[in-house]
Amino acid sequence: MDVKIIVDAFGGDNAPLEIMKGCEMAVKELDVDIMLTGKEDVIRKVAKENEISLERMQIVDAPDVITMEDSASDVMKAKNKCSMAEGLRRLAADEGDAFISAGNSGALVVGATHTVKRIKGIKRVAFAPIMPKDKGFFMLIDGGANIECTPQMLQQFGIMGSAYMEHVMEIKKPRVALANIGTEDHKGGELQHQAFALLKSTDLNFIGNIEARDIPADAGDVIVSDGFTGNVILKLYEGVAMTLMNKIKDIFMASVSNKIAAAIVLKDMKKLKKAMDYNEYGGAPIMGCAKPVFKAHGSAKAKTFYNALRLTKAYVAGDVIGEISRSVAEFDKDDSAE
């Protein structure tokens, strides 16, 4: 299958060098074509200076450069000749199969919604980070794109998340769970009650409500939530892990004997830190767009970005969008038959 991925060469902390290195790896290893968007002169200069091959890479000049200070709407309006806006337009114009960026998440969600549009029948686009748990990983959907959600939106989040986890992350019959304040069926508010019923009515592997306490254990493969709660989960997860790891670091630095102990377990601790760092995982697909859009981590270096490109290719090859379209059409049919 020929896959062409449009890449925001100027998104993220390590752009464009690490992005370009990741793309070079992807061309070699994944047999994909790349379209790079960004300042063409800089891209060519960086390629030359770092001996990065531009084989199978098309460059589309995008002269505007966005900064951390630019808001999501700036990116798509005032600076609509930036690498992200250009890439999204090229995707919408069918010049590639997917778009990937390590740039601003908010801008990417807003831009994807307006430029690429949604899958027919899908109410809202969701930000769906893949996060570490005790063993493996899970998808949190929505991680913050939609503050106010309807029950139907949550149902669709479950359908979309399940399709992605099955066809991209290769989890058989992903367990879909509703983030709630207890495991009993009646828990939560009106939103949860109705979303529970709607999720139960699907043919998803819906395992019911889960408590936040059980998310890091192994409570589910797709955790469905409104975007406010999801964003709190995403950020608290990171905050608690970071605080705890810092405290452990303090212990290891506290005395000479502790430093010796640290040296012994250093390798294993580093492995743990990496395993718990959600930046190491599969980034965050933007679910619900009519074509695959993928958010790579802002701090991604070449290897992490390469990994994100691998998942983006699988997002295309797994026909996740087609799966979602068919599921949603099925539901719409059911609705109109009622």
Added chain:
Amino acid sequence: MDVKIIVDAFGGDNAPLEIMKGCEMAVKELDVDIMLTGKEDVIRKVAKENEISLERMQIVDAPDVITMEDSASDVMKAKNKCSMAEGLRRLAADEGDAFISAGNSGALVVGATHTVKRIKGIKRVAFAPIMPKDKGFFMLIDGGANIECTPQMLQQFGIMGSAYMEHVMEIKKPRVALANIGTEDHKGGELQHQAFALLKSTDLNFIGNIEARDIPADAGDVIVSDGFTGNVILKLYEGVAMTLMNKIKDIFMASVSNKIAAAIVLKDMKKLKKAMDYNEYGGAPIMGCAKPVFKAHGSAKAKTFYNALRLTKAYVAGDVIGEISRSVAEFDKDDSAE
């Protein structure tokens, strides 16, 4: 100041023995009187067998015993002769200054609301656990009593939490923050926007919105939230810490050399585990009741329960209820003047 604390002798995993031991310590150390509610024959037998002095302890027989299977409403209705219901009635009848239980949180919130009633002007009672952070602790209010909240309820949570942290936990000008999905003033949904404005209008030390990522660092002394989000924060906090600590334990058990390293840092790691265990902290006052009601941790042993009794005494002696009443009356006056 003479303080008499009504104690649920049959609440919690280690009742009545550890509860009674904690009470014995409190009588000696804190100069308080105790009223124990529970099965009188068992209390007397346990006291005798364990040589626990019942000096300054009154016993009120409460023959019903509740189990984990009983719902919150069972506790207050079908089993209204249980130790918790009896204690709350005695508090409402002014036979003591405060009530403390290590029993079911949900039942305690429901029971306190119906039996003890609310402070005049307070819309809802809140469950307000004291939790560990990088340095020290913070109050999370509401931790789960009210799934659906109005902006005014969140304002009152801020007022109540601040009074408690100042007068019981001895934090000068507690920093009150609103749990949100970003630090900018406009973040969040309608509830957050309005609550932000209402909190800003108080004379609290309101520091604005905080992101969940910053809660475990040192983002605030009182974290204000609706009960759904608060419960997610409370439980995820515990879940992430637990999963991470288990993973570290696995590392320390992974090899002979790692076990040696573990032995070196064991004491410090235990200290950390204790510091991060919110069970070790000050329990959870039920805020907004017309008289002090305090939830001690279900797993509390004698020393933890003694500590909870110490805080309960401070809850009375600090006149937190009076402080809250005056603040709320001030606001009601402002409202009617408008």
